Amino acid sequence: MKKTPKKSLIAIFISLLLLGNTSLFSAPAEDSLPDIGTTAGATLSINQEMAMGDLYIRSIRAQAPLIYDPLLTQYIDKLGQRLVKHADSVKTPFHFYLIDNPNINAYAFFGGNVVLHSALFRYSRNESELASVIAHEISHVTQRHLARLMEDQQRKSPLAWAGALGSILLMMASPQAGMAALSGTLAGFQQGMISFTQSNEQEADRIGMQTLRRAGFDPHGMSNFMQMLADQSRYSSKLPEMLYTHPLPDNRLADARNRANQYSTKAIPESQDFLFARVRILTKYPPEQEQRSHIEQLLNKYRQGTAEEQLAAAYGHAILLSQDKKYAEARTILSPLLDKQPDNTWFIDTMTDIDIEQKQYANAITRLQDALKKQKNNPILQINLANAYLQAKQYPQASQLLFRYTFNNPDDLNGWTLLTKAAGKQGKHNEELAAYAESVALQGKFDMAIEYLSKASALVKLGSYDQERYDARIDQLRQLQQSYDQYKK
Numbered sequence: 001m002k003k004t005p006k007k008s009l010i011a012i013f014i015s016l017l018l019l020g021n022t023s024l025f026s027a028p029a030e031d032s033l034p035d036i037g038t039t040a041g042a043t044l045s046i047n048q049e050m051a052m053g054d055l056y057i058r059s060i061r062a063q064a065p066l067i068y069d070p071l072l073t074q075y076i077d078k079l080g081q082r083l084v085k086h087a088d089s090v091k092t093p094f095h096f097y098l099i100d101n102p103n104i105n106a107y108a109f110f111g112g113n114v115v116l117h118s119a120l121f122r123y124s125r126n127e128s129e130l131a132s133v134i135a136h137e138i139s140h141v142t143q144r145h146l147a148r149l150m151e152d153q154q155r156k157s158p159l160a161w162a163g164a165l166g167s168i169l170l171m172m173a174s175p176q177a178g179m180a181a182l183s184g185t186l187a188g189f190q191q192g193m194i195s196f197t198q199s200n201e202q203e204a205d206r207i208g209m210q211t212l213r214r215a216g217f218d219p220h221g222m223s224n225f226m227q228m229l230a231d232q233s234r235y236s237s238k239l240p241e242m243l244y245t246h247p248l249p250d251n252r253l254a255d256a257r258n259r260a261n262q263y264s265t266k267a268i269p270e271s272q273d274f275l276f277a278r279v280r281i282l283t284k285y286p287p288e289q290e291q292r293s294h295i296e297q298l299l300n301k302y303r304q305g306t307a308e309e310q311l312a313a314a315y316g317h318a319i320l321l322s323q324d325k326k327y328a329e330a331r332t333i334l335s336p337l338l339d340k341q342p343d344n345t346w347f348i349d350t351m352t353d354i355d356i357e358q359k360q361y362a363n364a365i366t367r368l369q370d371a372l373k374k375q376k377n378n379p380i381l382q383i384n385l386a387n388a389y390l391q392a393k394q395y396p397q398a399s400q401l402l403f404r405y406t407f408n409n410p411d412d413l414n415g416w417t418l419l420t421k422a423a424g425k426q427g428k429h430n431e432e433l434a435a436y437a438e439s440v441a442l443q444g445k446f447d448m449a450i451e452y453l454s455k456a457s458a459l460v461k462l463g464s465y466d467q468e469r470y471d472a473r474i475d476q477l478r479q480l481q482q483s484y485d486q487y488k489k
């Protein structure tokens with residue numbers, strides 16, 4: 001395929017992502033556009049954007065291979081929030097999600113939701129490069145590119161929108177197939193979107209680079225990452241997926257480089273957490289076709305690098321050994337690291353895995369309890385401890401911790417999944433059903449959630465506190481469902 005028609009799909013892809021939520025629950029008919037209150041010139045309200053974003057994230061949880069690894073989610077959240085703090089015009093809270101996907105891509109949609117593909121870690125050579133992608137996405141949101149694009153397109157060709165909605169599901173499951181379906185559906189109205197989108201890209205680069213620099217990263221990270229993408233598209237027959245959603249004409253790269261050159265280069269200290277996260281993703285979520293030798297190559301490179309890189313190499317080596325069930329060898333590497341840094345959650349997490357594999361539950365539990373005394377409410381330690389309790393068959397302890405955890409972290413599927421197990425093991429079926437209801441609600445399956453909560457309510461004593469709680473939650477979910485129905489028409 002030539003590049004030009006591919007590039008013209010970008011805007012559609014982005015717009016689909018934002019509109020995708022409307023299509024997930026019912027296939028829209030040609031004449032039933034989502035009622036989002038956009039007559040010509042009107043803008044979406046922030047509340048509408050947030051509701052659409054929330055609905056969309058629920059469907060992503062149900063459809064896409066989201067990575068729920070607590071260390072990785074905390075890492076990208078911290079990095080993202082650091083950038084958000086230095087961005088202008090932030091009107092909604094931001095949320096960052098990681099999807100296990102071997103193609104380089106990132107996209108932003110309503111409600112400050114930013115999705116990153118795991119491949120970004122493979123191709124970002126340092127934290128500034130990774131941060132540049134996130135800063136660019138944040139800028140798409142703060143500049144309201146999606147809302148503007150949606151309003152613009154809906155005004156120009158409302159029918160084309162409706163036709164395009166169904167492709168989103170396919171797109172999530174299989175980008176290539178989804179792309180093919182899209183190019184058929186939308187062949188007619190791609191052309192008008194190109195200039196709109198290219199100016200959006202330039203703007204997201206410009207504003208994104210300001211954010212990047214203010215947050216203390218190297219602005220050259222942006223132009224270097226773009227150069228890498230450009231090289232990939234030049235030397236490979238397949239265009240990097242990211243270039244569908246964010247087209248990269250030569251002037252965009254040149255502009256970014258010129259802009260970065262205006263700033264004096266200052267050495268940015270290497271981020272240890274970035275290196276840990278990179279090594280963890282590559283070892284725990286390797287692309288299917290990826291050879292072990294690729295990962296070992298990177299670890300070898302890090303072994304000869306800076307002190308931070310050497311530490312990351314040792315960490316990655318310990319993970320690989322434990323994956324190969326060479327637990328004793330993994331311990332030999334990890335123990336001295338943990339002795340030096342007893343509060344390091346990357347190390348604690350891997351050591352917990354090893355302890356559990358070797359059924360040394362007491363060790364894991366004591367270590368996690370000690371660490372929690374110093375890092376109160378640390379979600380990584382809490383979720384690890386809950387899991388260790390479960391493995392050790394200490395179900396009441398697991399439940400107690402998970403009640404607190406799910407109260408503080410209601411959007412984390414991990415907590416509800418573990419709570420479902422802990423309750424089930426104790427034969428507390430009402431608690432099991434109620435916890436399971438929350439995990440399906442997080443995936444947008446409100447009917448199912450209400451059904452499970454009704455069953456839970458029927459199991460407990462009439463008029464009891466638990467019954468009141470379940471019934472109140474049913475009402476809440478019904479309201480949420482109703483308010484979202486307007487986006488599903």
Ligand SMILES: [Zn+2]
Nearest residue numbers: 201204245246
């Ligand atoms: Zn972009």
